[in-house]
Amino acid sequence: MTDDTTRDAAAASAAGAAPAAWAAPGARRRHRRGAGSPWERYGWLMAVIWLVFLVYPVMALLRSEAPQAWIITGWVALIVFVVVYVAGFMNGMSFGGGGLTSPPKPIQWMAFGALIVCAALTIPGAGGNALSFLPFIMSFASYGLTRPAHWLTMVASIAITAAVVFLTPTGATYLSVLAIVGMLAVVNTVSTTLIIRSAQAEKLGLELATSEGREAVARDVHDLVGHSLTVVNLKAQLVRRLIDSDPERAKAELADIESLTTEAIAGVRATVAGVRSAALVEQLASCRDALRAAEVTMGVEGDAAALSPAQSLTASWILREATTNVLRHARARSVTVRIAPGTFTVTDDGRGFTGSDGNGVRGMRERATTGGATLTVAAGPDGGTCVEVTW
Structure with missing residues (x-):
């Protein structure tokens, strides 16, 4: 050479x-x-x-x-x-x-x-x-x-x-x-x-996703608190009119007011908790604890760091809503979360997907679209439901 x-x-x-x-x-x-x-x-x-x-x-x-x-x-x-x-x-x-x-x-x-x-x-x-x-x-x-x-x-x-x-x-x-x-x-x-x-x-x-996430939270809180306060105001006016003429009914209305305010406070806390646990690692831990309390096991395959910060923010919202759906509707015994570059999947072994989008699924689709992703909800390979987010 x-x-x-x-x-x-x-x-x-x-x-x-x-x-x-x-x-x-x-x-x-x-x-x-x-x-x-x-x-x-x-x-x-x-x-x-x-x-x-x-x-x-x-x-x-x-x-x-x-x-x-x-x-x-x-x-x-x-x-x-x-x-x-x-x-x-x-x-x-x-x-x-x-x-x-x-x-x-x-x-x-x-x-x-x-x-x-x-x-x-x-x-x-x-x-x-x-x-x-x-x-x-x-x-x-x-x-x-x-x-x-x-x-x-x-x-x-x-x-x-x-x-x-x-x-x-x-x-x-x-x-x-x-x-x-x-x-x-x-x-x-x-x-x-x-x-x-x-x-x-x-x-x-990430900043855009965070900003849009905050706007979504603001809408959620506005709708929740706005509706609740409107109903509470009407019932309070009714109580004022009934307190002398019909004390028993006034007490019942006061009980409704108490129930409405309790629900509103819980809703606001749940929404704020969603924001505070936006980090995917924290959200995984939070969802695992929630599922464990319902005797549902949760396994994680992959590393949260495989997703970018902006993707992690979207995945956190999807995971929170998917966990809520599992607890409310799935009757599952186990949940598996798979994380890979550009992909985030939540699969359960519950009753399976009915094919219709409820409020929870619609919310997840909106979150995915906001984060520049595509969300697919379908029956899992071994039954249950599979929620997949791809970027």
């Missing part, structure tokens, strides 16, 4: 490695959470595969005529570079921090600095071949750190590569690396911009 061919392979493959290694957080947030998932167990192999293309500086160190001390230093630095890079990949977004959409943790900056130092220490032994480290460092900054770090690292990498190409006697040998570094800069910029915009859209969707 010629030097140019090897260099092209190293730089080009590193360019492809970056999105796989560092742009993955958005994708991993949707798929990695399941304990024991293939990504959780074997995702680190992606970093190992791409690091194979650091073979060029390895070959350079093997052929190096530099002093032995610098060659040994180069080997140690190369190994540390690989360990830091793979460790960051295994822990996701550089040691479990944020980057891009959330402030990076201090250890991310430490890892970034370690990568730079390691790459620099290979220069005396590997010479210009140390440029092969730049695509990995650029990607680390782009996907694991802040936007200013992305721009600064991108400009610095292009400048360093250009200086080697145009200001050193053998610089033309590395012209292909300059082209790859420039291409990677464009790829990283576009890719990270899309990731950030996607995160912003998800946040906006």
Whole structure:
């Protein structure tokens, strides 16, 4: 293999490695959470595969005529570079921090600095071949750190590569690396911009869903309290007229007023409780307790984190209403909740779906539509009812 061919392979493959290694957080947030998932167990192999293309500086160190001390230093630095890079990949977004959409943790900056130092220490032994480290460092900054770090690292990498190409006697040998570094800069910029915009859209969707949910609650409370207070007002007027002429009937009307106010208070509390337990994890626990009190077991398959925040909000409302329907109508003995990316299912083993939409089902459809989802209610595979929400 010629030097140019090897260099092209190293730089080009590193360019492809970056999105796989560092742009993955958005994708991993949707798929990695399941304990024991293939990504959780074997995702680190992606970093190992791409690091194979650091073979060029390895070959350079093997052929190096530099002093032995610098060659040994180069080997140690190369190994540390690989360990830091793979460790960051295994822990996701550089040691479990944020980057891009959330402030990076201090250890991310430490890892970034370690990568730079390691790459620099290979220069005396590997010479210009140390440029092969730049695509990995650029990607680390782009996907694991802040936007200013992305721009600064991108400009610095292009400048360093250009200086080697145009200001050193053998610089033309590395012209292909300059082209790859420039291409990677464009790829990283576009890719990270899309990731950030996607995160912003998800946040906006959550805010919109929350706002619409509050509006729905306001309507529920308005209808409930408005109706109850209207009836209470009429009965109070009737009691005032009857209190002298017909005390017994006045007492009966007062009892009705007491019952109406109790029901209204309970309804408002139930509605507010629904809002307070909007988080899917909390709603799962709340529904499990409610079903247990009715001697109905509830199992959960999957992880709530598989859904985005906006999807979780919709799923919480659907789960609450589905649980209410099970308690009121299903006569079920068990309920199974299945959570997967883009899908949320509640299945019971009760009497089965009659085919007609009651108030509860209509409410769930409205919630699903508000959250940009589609709701399907049908007979379960083994009897009972299956409520499925898909985005």
